[in-house]
Structure formats: structure tokens, C-alpha cells
Amino acid sequence: xxxxxxxxxxxxxxxxxxxxxxxxxxxxxxxxxxxxxxxxxxxxxxxxxxxxxxxxxxxxxxxxxxxxxxxxxxxxxxxxxxxxxxxxxxxxxxxxxxxxxxxxxxxxxxxxxxxxxxxxxxxxxxxxxxxxxxxxxxxxxxxxxxxxxxxxxxxxxxxxxxxxxxxxxxxxxxxxxxxxxxxxxxxxxxxxxxxxxxxxxxxxxxxxxxxxxxxxxxxxxxxxxxxxxxxxxxxxxxxxxxxxxxxxxxxxxxxxxxxxxxxxxxxxxxxxxxxxxxxxxxxxxxxxxxxxxxxxxxxxxxxxxxxxxxxxxxxxxxxxxxxxxxxxxxxxxxxxxxxxxxxxxxxxxxxxxxxxxxxxxxxxxxxxxxxxxxxxxxxxxxxxxxxxxxxxxxxxxxxxxxxxxxxxxxxxxxxxxxxxxxxxxxxxxxxxxxxxxxxxxxxxxxxxxxxxxxxxxxxxxxxxxxxxxxxxxxxxxxxxxxxxxxxxxxxxxxxxxxxxxxxx
Amino acid sequence: xxxxxxxxxxxxxxxxxxxxxxxxxxxxxxxxxxxxxxxxxxxxxxxxxxxxxxxxxxxxxxxxxxxxxxxxxxxxxxxxxxxxxxxxxxxxxxxxxxxxxxxxxxxxxxxxxxxxxxxxxxxxxxxxxxxxxxxxxxxxxxxxxxxxxxxxxxxxxxxxxxxxxxxxxxxxxxxxxxxxxxxxxxxxxxxxxxxxxxxxxxxxxxxxxxxxxxxxxxxxxxxxxxxxxxxx
Numbered sequence: 001x002x003x004x005x006x007x008x009x010x011x012x013x014x015x016x017x018x019x020x021x022x023x024x025x026x027x028x029x030x031x032x033x034x035x036x037x038x039x040x041x042x043x044x045x046x047x048x049x050x051x052x053x054x055x056x057x058x059x060x061x062x063x064x065x066x067x068x069x070x071x072x073x074x075x076x077x078x079x080x081x082x083x084x085x086x087x088x089x090x091x092x093x094x095x096x097x098x099x100x101x102x103x104x105x106x107x108x109x110x111x112x113x114x115x116x117x118x119x120x121x122x123x124x125x126x127x128x129x130x131x132x133x134x135x136x137x138x139x140x141x142x143x144x145x146x147x148x149x150x151x152x153x154x155x156x157x158x159x160x161x162x163x164x165x166x167x168x169x170x171x172x173x174x175x176x177x178x179x180x181x182x183x184x185x186x187x188x189x190x191x192x193x194x195x196x197x198x199x200x201x202x203x204x205x206x207x208x209x210x211x212x213x214x215x216x217x218x219x220x221x222x223x224x225x226x227x228x229x230x231x232x233x234x235x236x237x238x239x240x241x242x243x244x245x246x247x248x249x250x251x252x253x254x255x256x257x258x259x260x261x262x263x264x265x266x267x268x269x270x271x272x273x274x275x276x277x278x279x280x281x282x283x284x285x286x287x288x289x290x291x292x293x294x295x296x297x298x299x300x301x302x303x304x305x306x307x308x309x310x311x312x313x314x315x316x317x318x319x320x321x322x323x324x325x326x327x328x329x330x331x332x333x334x335x336x337x338x339x340x341x342x343x344x345x346x347x348x349x350x351x352x353x354x355x356x357x358x359x360x361x362x363x364x365x366x367x368x369x370x371x372x373x374x375x376x377x378x379x380x381x382x383x384x385x386x387x388x389x390x391x392x393x394x395x396x397x398x399x400x401x402x403x404x405x406x407x408x409x410x411x412x413x414x415x416x417x418x419x420x421x422x423x424x425x426x427x428x429x430x431x432x433x434x435x436x437x438x439x440x441x442x443x444x445x446x447x448x449x450x451x452x453x454x455x456x457x458x459x460x461x462x463x464x465x466x467x468x469x470x471x472x473x474x475x476x477x478x479x480x481x482x483x484x485x486x487x488x489x490x491x492x493x494x495x496x497x498x499x500x501x502x503x504x
Numbered sequence: 505x506x507x508x509x510x511x512x513x514x515x516x517x518x519x520x521x522x523x524x525x526x527x528x529x530x531x532x533x534x535x536x537x538x539x540x541x542x543x544x545x546x547x548x549x550x551x552x553x554x555x556x557x558x559x560x561x562x563x564x565x566x567x568x569x570x571x572x573x574x575x576x577x578x579x580x581x582x583x584x585x586x587x588x589x590x591x592x593x594x595x596x597x598x599x600x601x602x603x604x605x606x607x608x609x610x611x612x613x614x615x616x617x618x619x620x621x622x623x624x625x626x627x628x629x630x631x632x633x634x635x636x637x638x639x640x641x642x643x644x645x646x647x648x649x650x651x652x653x654x655x656x657x658x659x660x661x662x663x664x665x666x667x668x669x670x671x672x673x674x675x676x677x678x679x680x681x682x683x684x685x686x687x688x689x690x691x692x693x694x695x696x697x698x699x700x701x702x703x704x705x706x707x708x709x710x711x712x713x714x715x716x717x718x719x720x721x722x723x724x725x726x727x728x729x730x731x732x733x734x735x736x
Binding site: 410 | 589
């Protein structure tokens with residue numbers, strides 16, 4: 001009885017915390033008249049940038065994934081692992097790195113001007129799309145790589161024995177695989193980019209490059225027009241739900257990808273194909289690694305410039321990250337079932353900004369929302385991370401329950417003994433991994449906190465953004481390096497904690 | 505006395521009926537074609553399944569309302585008899601203290617005795633995975649010894665062992681249960697095992713669990729339901 005009751009409480013909390021803010025938003029929204037002309041432009045920009053971002057991510061992922069699928073080289077494993085890294089990389093850190101490469105005086109522009117070519121600008125549509133491709137090219141590559149590795153070996157052997165030309169290979173094997181995988185990858189990335197906030201905040205802005213999420217933020221923070229924020233939230237909610245459902249239908253929903261370390265043996269890959277594959281792998285690696293390397297490079301001298309307020313913000317971020325990790329795991333354990341996983345998806349259907357706006361509307365009559373900035377951020381981060389945690393925990397939790405339910409019943413173990421001596425120790429590895437992801441995601445989050453916070457309770461990502469806004473780029477780089485270190489450190493620490501001493 | 509009183513269980517096309525009495529201390533084999541319901545019969549006694557009609561009684565008391573752990577019954581499964589991440593001592597500790605607390609001195613003594621009885625003294629701190637197949641079976645047997653219930657169900661727990669090791673384990677079970685006076689029901693696929701271990705046997709076939717009969721007679725002159733299975 002007790003575990004069931006816990007599961008019901010946990011599920012009810014998820015549903016209440018998602019439907020509650022949505023209801024608050026619906027009640028507050030008075031009608032379309034609250035919108036301004038710029039808001040419709042924001043809707044259009046949101047759709048355009050998401051389409052372009054998804055299109056380019058998938059387009060470039062195809063040759064990169066093909067090259068990774070059929071080449072074995074030193075560092076391949078590290079590169080495939082690196083493709084998982086953007087998931088836990090704080091957005092603001094990546095943005096700083098991209099600015100260093102593609103910004104006004106960045107590496108790319110220096111190279112262009114040396115060649116006498118016109119400079120490119122990172123602000124506006126370009127920059128938003130480049131940053132989205134930076135984050136989602138790896139995801140698309142992993143998804144498509146899975147498709148490539150899923151082509152049965154016998155078919156490749158058959159193709160080789162028939163002596164199919166590259167063109168025939170493409171028609172017979174590769175194009176059908178891509179037709180089944182690419183639309184799903186496109187849809188997933190489209191959905192992710194729809195609720196892009198931090199990237200639009202830093203690289204977009206202005207009337208011509210504002211997303212709906214950014215418009216919500218501006219309505220709350222600058223205009224204090226909550227009615228308009230509510231209507232915008234409804235638009236965002238509708239967009240995300242429609243696109244999310246479409247994506248669920250199109251994608252087969254594999255996220256973390258296991259077993260990508262296999263190389264498909266192929267017999268059609270000599271000569272020119274080999275050179276082309278090398279070029280694609282090198283380009284992808286450069287595109288992903290150079291911005292990160294510049295963050296580290298520029299950040300080291302900035303570390304000495306960090307004032308006490310940055311360290312204070314880092315402390316806030318650690319508190320938020322650890323709090324939301326604890327909350328997320330306590331939430332996830334009773335929900336690690338099939339039904340629980342479906343309920344947990346509620347968190348991902350809503351953008352943090354919509355949730356945040358709803359919570360803001362609920363809290364404002366009672367308390368000053370600014371006072372609750374950190375707890376609310378931890379709560380929303382836990383809710384948003386819950387689907388990922390459940391995805392990681394559920395298979396293992398179900399296996400444990402299936403294998404040991406009868407022994408548990410035969411011994412008559414109490415719920416506490418089961419949790420303490422069986423479930424938790426046996427779930428150690430996935431718990432560590434889930435905790436690492438949640439902590440890193442929460443550490444780097446720049447979403448809800450922007451709605452609620454003032455300088456006194458800023459988190460580290462917000463502080464980095466503030467330093468950038470004040471054109472203190474060296475200090476910003478130092479704080480970004482600190483943020484990167486803390487995020488990766490949290491992930492590494494938790495994940496490692498789950499592995500060390502884990503018994504078979 | 506273990507009594508199956510008008511017991512009937514059904515799931516889809518599958519049905520099982522049983523009507524029998526078994527005296528305390530008896531060793532009884534459960535034989536019959538696979539899929540006939542041998543494990544189902546044990547599950548009904550252990551409380552993992554509930555009968556559609558009928559009762560399971562022990563010494564006149566209806567076990568129906570009792571959970572598996574509350575019944576005077578313990579069971580060895582085909583696998584997963586021990587938690588692989590816990591030491592042998594901790595595994596046996598959970599069997600005497602299902603609330604997860606540390607066993608007291610008397611209970612620790614019982615655990616030591618049980619391990620000594622199955623020849624595993626000194627294995628307290630080992631993980632199950634570091635033991636051989638035969639040793640794991642012995643550790644599992646120690647687990648049911650510390651549970652100390654008057655009815656022991658064996659659902660082919662030694663199936664993965666070779667014939668010699670299996671015979672050795674069955675002899676050990678016969679020996680230790682002779683001391684404790686436990687009633688033993690043994691599901692077996694091997695007529696030789698049944699003959700070696702159990703003077704009596706229950707034939708489960710064609711939806712019915714027949715009352716125990718002399719094992720040697722059953723195997724020498726099998727009823728039609730058993731004949732095809734044995735290949736006579």
C-alpha cells in the first residue's frame with residue numbers, strides 16, 4: 001500500500017505543479033487584444049529559427065553520422081562521448097564560446113577579414129541558428145548514427161557481395177533509413193528550439209530576433225504586463241503541445257543512445273569517400289571543440305577577476321542544483337514505472353518560462369516572488385529534469401522489481417528494508433547518472449531564474465549574463481569557466497559516485 | 505497437516521485443481537509435463553497466487569488471508585534466491601530481520617549455525633557472485649534454514665547444477681529437513697531426482713494435481729497422463 005500511496009502523491013504533485021501554473025496563465029489571459037504587433041513577429045521568428053535550426057542540424061548531421069558509422073580511428077569513442085556533452089553544457093558558456101569564435105572580433109571574422117571577405121555577425125537570426133546547431137547537431141548526429149548502426153550487417157554484406165555502387169547503396173540502404181529517422185530528428189530539434197530562451201536572450205533580442213519565450217520574459221520583467229505574458233504563455237503552450245505531439249509520433253524516442261561504440265564494417269569506403277569522411281569529422285570536431293577551448297583559454301585569466309558576488313552566485317547555483325537534484329530523485333523513485341514515466345512527461349511538455357510565469361502569477365498575491373527565486377528555480381528544474389531521470393531509472397527499477405519481488409515477498413521485507421538494502425543499492429549506477437544530469441542541467445539553467453531573480457539572489461549563469469551585458473567580457477569568461485567546471489564537476493562527481501563500489 | 509481443500513485456479517485456458525493432504529515431515533516430489541502447473545501448485549501454497557475457490561490449510565488453519573511472508577512456508581526459487589549486492593551474512597540477516605535492522609546476537613548465532621550446517625562457515629562476508637553454483641545453492645538453503653518454517657517448497661532451485669552436484673544438494677536438503685522436521689515439496693524434471701529424494705510424489709497433469717502416491721510405484725507403472733511425459 002505505502003509505495004502505491006507514495007506514487008500517487010508524487011504523480012499528483014507533478015500534475016498539480018504543471019496544471020496549476022497553466023490554469024493560472026489561462027485565468028490571467030484576457031484575450032488577444034493584450035498582444036502587440038511585435039508579439040506576432042516573435043511568433044513568426046520562433047517558427048522560422050526553429051525550422052532553420054532543425055534543418056541545418058539534421059542536414060550536417062547526415063554526413064557526420066555516416067563518417068562516424070563507418071570509420072574507426074583513434075579518439076572516435078571520445079568524439080562520440082563528446083556528442084553527448086552539449087546536453088549538460090550550460091547554454092551561457094556555449095554562447096560565450098561561440099561569441100569568441102564567431103563574434104565581432106572572433107576567430108572566424110579575423111580569418112574572413114584577413115582574406116578580404118565581409119564580416120559575419122553573430123547577433124540576430126544567424127547567431128540564434130548557429131547556437132542551436134551547436135547544441136543540436138550532436139543530438140541529430142547521435143540519432144542518425146543509431147539509424148546507421150541499426151542497418152543489419154547481413155544487408156551490408158549482401159550489398160558488398162552484389163558490388164553495389166555508392167549511388168545504389170544510397171538508394172537501397174541509406175536513403176530508406178534516413179527517411180525513417182531524419183523526420184523524427186528534425187521534429188525533436190524543432191521542438192527543442194521552439195522553447196529556446198537563453199540563446200535568444202543572449203544572441204537575439206530586438207524586434208527582429210525575439211522568440212515567444214523571450215517576449216514572455218520581457219513582458220514580465222520590463223513591461224510588467226502580466227496579461228500579455230499570460231497570452232504569450234498560452235501561445236507558447238499551444239506551439240509546444242502541437243509540435244511535441246507531432247514529434248512524439250515521428251520520433252522513435254531514443255535519447256541517450258547506448259552502444260554507439262560499434263563500427264559498421266563496410267566494404268565501400270575507400271579512396272575519395274575516406275577523405276570526405278575525414279573532412280566531415282574534422283569540421284564537426286572543430287565546430288564543437290573550438291568554442292569550448294576558447295572558453296577555457298579566455299576564462300583562465302578571468303578567474304582572478306571574480307568578485308565576491310560571483311562566488312555568492314556560484315553558491316546559490318550549487319544550492320539550486322543540489323536541491324533540485326534531491327527533489328528530482330525523491331520524485332522519480334516512486335514514479336519509476338510505466339505510468340509514472342508518462343506522467344513525468346508533463347514536465348517536458350511545458351517550457352520553464354511558461355511554468356515560471358504561472359508560478360509567478362500564483363505566488364505574487366501571497367509573497368514577493370523575488371524572495372522565492374531560488375526555491376522556485378530548483379522546483380522547476382526538478383520538474384523539467386524528471387522525464388530524463390525517469391527515462392534513466394525506470395528500466396533498471398523495473399528489472400529489480402521483477403527479479404526480486406518474489407524473494408521480497410517470501411522474506412516479508414518491509415518497505416524501508418527494501419528501499420534501503422535492495423532498491424537503492426541496486427539502482428546506484430543509474431541514480432548516479434540521473435543525479436549527475438539533473439545537477440548539471442540545473443547548474444547551467446538560465447530560464448526561470450531570469451524571471452524571478454534580482455542581483456541579490458542571482459545564480460551563476462545569470463551572473464555571467466549580467467557581466468556580458470556590462471561588457472566585462474574577461475570577468476564573464478572567468479565566471480563562465482567556473483560555471484563550466486562546476487557543471488561538469490557535478491555531473492562527473494555524481495556519475496562516478498554511482499559507479500565506484502557499485503556491486504554486481 | 506498441509507491440506508489442499510477443493511483448490512481450483514484458472515487463467516485463460518489453463519486450469520489446475522488439487523485436493524490432498526500431506527503430513528508434516530513428508531518429502532514429496534511434484535512431477536509432470538512442463539506447463540502442467542507444478543510451479544503454480546507451489547505458488548498457491550506459498551501465497552504468490554490466490555485460488556479461485558478452495559483453501560490451503562496448515563494444521564487446520566486457513567492460509568488464504570496470509571501474505572507469503574506470514575505463512576508457515578518458505579520457498580527456494582529457480583534463481584534470485586539471494587540479493588547479489590549483499591554479503592551472505594546480510595542476505596541471511598534480512599531473512600531473520602525483514603525490517604532491515606541488524607540481527608541481534610542470538611540471530612547472528614542462528615545465521616552462523618545455518619551456514620555451518622550447509623558447510624559454508626567463514627563465507628559470511630562473501631558476495632553471492634563470488635561463490636560457485638553449488639555454494640550459492642548452499643547459501644540459499646541456509647537462507648531457508650534461518651527462516652525456520654515447517655513447510656519448504658523447492659521450485660527447481662538446483663536445475664542449473666550438474667547431476668552429481670544436484671544429487672548432493674538433494675541429499676543435504678533431506679538431511680537438514682530430517683533434523684527440522686519440515687515438510688518438503690520438490691518440483692523436479694528428473695525422475696531420478698524424485699526417486700532419490702522423495703518417497704512420495706504428486707503427479708500434475710491435465711489440469712489436476714493428484715494426491716501423493718508412492719514414487720517408485722508411480723515411476724514403474726505410470727498412469728497414462730505421466731506415461732507420455734516419461735517416454736515409456
